Amino acid sequence: xxxxxxxxxxxxxxxxxxxxxxKDVLALSDVSLEVHSGEIFALLGPNGAGKTTLMKxxxxxxxxxxxxxxxxxxxxxxxxxxxxxxxxxxNHRFPSYLTxxxxxxxxxxxxxxxxxxxxxxxxxxxxxxxxxxxxKTKIKKYSKGMMQRLGLAQALLNDPDLVFxxxxxxxxxxxxxxxxxxxxxxxxxxxxxxxxxxHLLAEVESVCDRVAILDKGKLIKVGSVGSLIEVKxxxxxxxxxxxxxxxxxxxxxFDEAQIENNTIKVGFKDGRTINALIDLLRQNNVDxxxxxxxxxSLEDSxxxxxxxxxxxx
Amino acid sequence: MNKFxxxxxDSLLEVRxxxxxxxxWLVAGVVALAIAFIPNxxxxxxxxxxxxxxxxxxxxxxxxxxxxxxxxxMIFLMVFGSAGLIPSFLGRGRVELTxxxxxxxxxxxAMKFASIYIIMCAILTITMTIIWLVLSIRFGVFSWHFFxxxxxxxxxxxxxxxxxxxxxxxxxxxxxxxxxxxxxxxATDLLAGRKVVYELLGDSVWxxxxxxxxxxxxxxxxxxxxxxxxxxxxxxxxxxxLYSTLxxxxxxxxxxxxxxxxxxx
Numbered sequence: 001x002x003x004x005x006x007x008x009x010x011x012x013x014x015x016x017x018x019x020x021x022x023k024d025v026l027a028l029s030d031v032s033l034e035v036h037s038g039e040i041f042a043l044l045g046p047n048g049a050g051k052t053t054l055m056k057x058x059x060x061x062x063x064x065x066x067x068x069x070x071x072x073x074x075x076x077x078x079x080x081x082x083x084x085x086x087x088x089x090x091n092h093r094f095p096s097y098l099t100x101x102x103x104x105x106x107x108x109x110x111x112x113x114x115x116x117x118x119x120x121x122x123x124x125x126x127x128x129x130x131x132x133x134x135x136k137t138k139i140k141k142y143s144k145g146m147m148q149r150l151g152l153a154q155a156l157l158n159d160p161d162l163v164f165x166x167x168x169x170x171x172x173x174x175x176x177x178x179x180x181x182x183x184x185x186x187x188x189x190x191x192x193x194x195x196x197x198x199h200l201l202a203e204v205e206s207v208c209d210r211v212a213i214l215d216k217g218k219l220i221k222v223g224s225v226g227s228l229i230e231v232k233x234x235x236x237x238x239x240x241x242x243x244x245x246x247x248x249x250x251x252x253x254f255d256e257a258q259i260e261n262n263t264i265k266v267g268f269k270d271g272r273t274i275n276a277l278i279d280l281l282r283q284n285n286v287d288x289x290x291x292x293x294x295x296x297s298l299e300d301s302x303x304x305x306x307x308x309x310x311x312x313x
Numbered sequence: 314m315n316k317f318x319x320x321x322x323d324s325l326l327e328v329r330x331x332x333x334x335x336x337x338w339l340v341a342g343v344v345a346l347a348i349a350f351i352p353n354x355x356x357x358x359x360x361x362x363x364x365x366x367x368x369x370x371x372x373x374x375x376x377x378x379x380x381x382x383x384x385x386x387m388i389f390l391m392v393f394g395s396a397g398l399i400p401s402f403l404g405r406g407r408v409e410l411t412x413x414x415x416x417x418x419x420x421x422x423a424m425k426f427a428s429i430y431i432i433m434c435a436i437l438t439i440t441m442t443i444i445w446l447v448l449s450i451r452f453g454v455f456s457w458h459f460f461x462x463x464x465x466x467x468x469x470x471x472x473x474x475x476x477x478x479x480x481x482x483x484x485x486x487x488x489x490x491x492x493x494x495x496x497x498x499x500a501t502d503l504l505a506g507r508k509v510v511y512e513l514l515g516d517s518v519w520x521x522x523x524x525x526x527x528x529x530x531x532x533x534x535x536x537x538x539x540x541x542x543x544x545x546x547x548x549x550x551x552x553x554x555l556y557s558t559l560x561x562x563x564x565x566x567x568x569x570x571x572x573x574x575x576x577x578x
Contacts, residue, residue, distance in 0.1 A: 016577075059413040061578045079417045087413035093406030095323065097330030102322075109319020110414040154410075164413070 005070075006162050006193040007035035007058060012067035014053050014217075027053040029217045031067070035210075037161075040184060040194040042204040044302055045214035051197045052090055054214070055166055058195070059087055071162060083112075086160035088151040090167045090197070096140035100131055100150050103139060104157055111158040118157070125153035128183065130176075144171030152180065156187075163187065166197045181207055205229065205298040215306050228301045234294035235274050237264040239286050246284040253280055265294075316416055317424045324398065324428040333394040334436050337387070341440035344383070345447040370545075373456045376448060377544035380459060384441065384466045385537055391433050391470055392477060396490040398429050399481030408578045418574040426478055426566070433474070434467050441466075462544040468559065469536050475562040475569075476531060482569040501527070502534040531558040531565075 014028040028050045035041040043051045056062040058069055058076050074081035094103055101122060108118040126132045129149040139147065148171055155163055165184075169177045177200075184194055184207050198204050204211060205225055212222040221228070242262045250257050250264060254277065258265040266277055274291060281288060328334060353360050402408070402425055411421065441463055449455045473494065480486075480493040504527040511520055535554035542550040549555065 056409060056578075059409070060418075061409045061412045063575075063577060079415045082413055083415040085413065085415075087410060089406065089409045089413075091406050092410055093404060094410075095327065095401075095407065097327055098323070102326060106319050106323045107410070107414065109322065110316055110411065110416060112316060112415060114315075 005034040006037045007033075007041075007069070007071055007195060009033055009054070009058075009069040010067055012054070012057065012069055013065050014050070014057060014062060015065045027217050028057070028064075031214070031217075031219050033212055033219060033222055035193060035195055037193050038188070038191050039209040040188050040196060040207055042196045042198060042208040042211045043214060044198070044201065044204065044211055046306060048216075049214040050217040051214055052166055053217075055164055055195070055197060059085070059164060084158070084161040085164065086155035086158060086162070087164045088148075088155040088166060088168055090170065092147070092151055094139050094147060094150070094154075096138065099136050099138055100126065100142075100153075101135040103150065104154060107154050108157045113158055121157055121159070122153070125156055126150075129153045130179065145173055145176055148172050149176065149180075152183065160192070162193045162195065164195045167199065168196070169198070169200060169203060177203065201299040201302055202297070211298070213302065213305055220305055225298060229298050234265065234267045235277075236290075236292040236294060237266065237274075237277060237281070238262060238289040238292075239264070239281065240289050242286060243284070246281065246286050249280060249284060250277070253277075262289075316414075316420075317428070320421075320424045321428040321431065324425070324432055327398060327401065328394075328429075328432050328436075331394075331397070336390060336394070337436050337440045340387070340390070341443050344444050348444065348448050348451055351451075369454055372452065372454050373458070374541075374545055376454075376456055376459070377462070377541045379448075380441070380445070380462055380544055381537070381540035383444065384437075384462065384540060387437055387441065388466065388470055388473060391437065392473060392491060392494055394436075395429055395433050395474060396477050396481065396494075397487040399425070399478055400485045400487050400490070403482065403485050403573075403578070405578075412578060419570050422482070422570055422573045426474075426569075430471065430474060434470065437466060437470070438463060456544065458544045458546040461546075462540050465539060465543050468555070469533065472531050472536065472558045472562040473533055475565040476533075479565045479569040479572075482573050497530060498533050501530045501532050504530065505532065505535050528557065529561065531561045533558065 010032050012028055012031040013026070016025040016027055018024045031050075031054060043054065045051050053062060057064050058071060060077055060079070060082060063077065069076040071081040071085060095106075098106060104122040104125070105115065105118055108122065109115070113121075122135075123132070126135050129152050131146065131149050131153065134142065134146060139150070142150065148168065152165070152168060155165065168184075169180050172180060181203060184196075187194060188207075188209075196204065196208065208225050210222065210224050211228060213220045239262045242259070242264070247259050250259065250266075254266050254268075256267040264277070266274075268274070268276075278288065278291070402411070412418070414421075416424075441459075445459050476494050476497055477490045480490040484490070484493075504523060507523045507527060510523065514520060514523075532554035535551060536558055538551055539549050539555065542548060
């Protein structure tokens, strides 16, 4: 049987020794997930949720305490698993004595590329991330955003099938963020698999196919972005004047209707649609000013899953 | 560019950036200039070398003693020059990226060790050869046995660097690497003279402890005793410190690889 999962973890756990005085820290607990080839998969979660720990286990920096993880069918502890992988770590500290181009030569070489292979690839990637001008400048002079761009070029240098990006837009300006988003979509079109950690939920929502939500080391939810932000059938209906008689009828017909001044917030549970409300209002000669669907963002959904008490729902 | 070439290239650029070699060029330059401008050894206007009053053997012995001290000093500098390179390689934010590359951990660290070792030995070779060449030309005596001493310096630096390397991998600290090396160095020099202390120790358990420590620690100081005889063409004077130190160094090197292969980064 062929395993098509680019990444697969089974009951993965990681416990960090807390020292002699403190308790051990359970950074990951029983995490099982699959990332399919060719998709953009995002790992979401608050700080300390275990996102970076999971990524580091997949890339061989950390060893799992229990469970297993594979990349393209190879155990993630083996170097073969990383043969066609690219990685942009969070809080990276690239050697400051190198120039941007030298960094690509060093890490490209460590990926097994020849100097002849690196040269044209480095040129085109530096162009792609708008860093050509700074290629011969030492990294110590780079801003955070420039290092992030260079890091992305480095992650793509060996033409990886699987790209791990830990907070790729951290410190990048809005223009750069948009450029990075376009690069990710372009990579997806090329059939690459992208595993992304990000705090920027709007960004994740716009590029990712599926997301997993981690909290306190546990996997809370995995699913498509669509399934997480499914538009709940809620509407704001604004009227020019809502007589009390008509308001009573609306409340009687729709249990969840909340009426404030001339505005109705209403949800539909039993298969009815907004048309039913509009019909009722029109029958009572109420003039409708506007009808607005209430959309739920990934951020709303995320907050609801992670901190339901904070959302008040 | 293969993987080792990439690591060597990286190490070379780091050594250059840290200006580690500058001190060697300075020492080599000062010593070479001093040799070039010192007057001939004369008594009553008679050149001691040309007149045969000082035989080439005596001259060779004198230069061997000179190079013995100079190589010792250069290796002392090499400890300072190289101790920071491993902690820097293992620094947070850098090691994760390095480990994400398709290289086995054992090979990765062994290649880093080899790259630093090669660069430091190359610096030593260039500086010492320049000094030897100036000295040989200045006095017209070419003592080729100097190169046996230089080769022996590579072996001694291997032993020295294995200690610094292990401490660097285990602690991620340059200071611990340097201090640890000097503590071991002083301890082994003291242990080499342990027989004097035996007179004061009636308890045989202490003798066994001191003997045990002597045998399990690298004998860097005692290794230095071979420089002069080697450069005089007499061969090795003491073989036990050399072979036991080499054996221990290999164990320390493998221990460093083992620690690196098991540790979380």
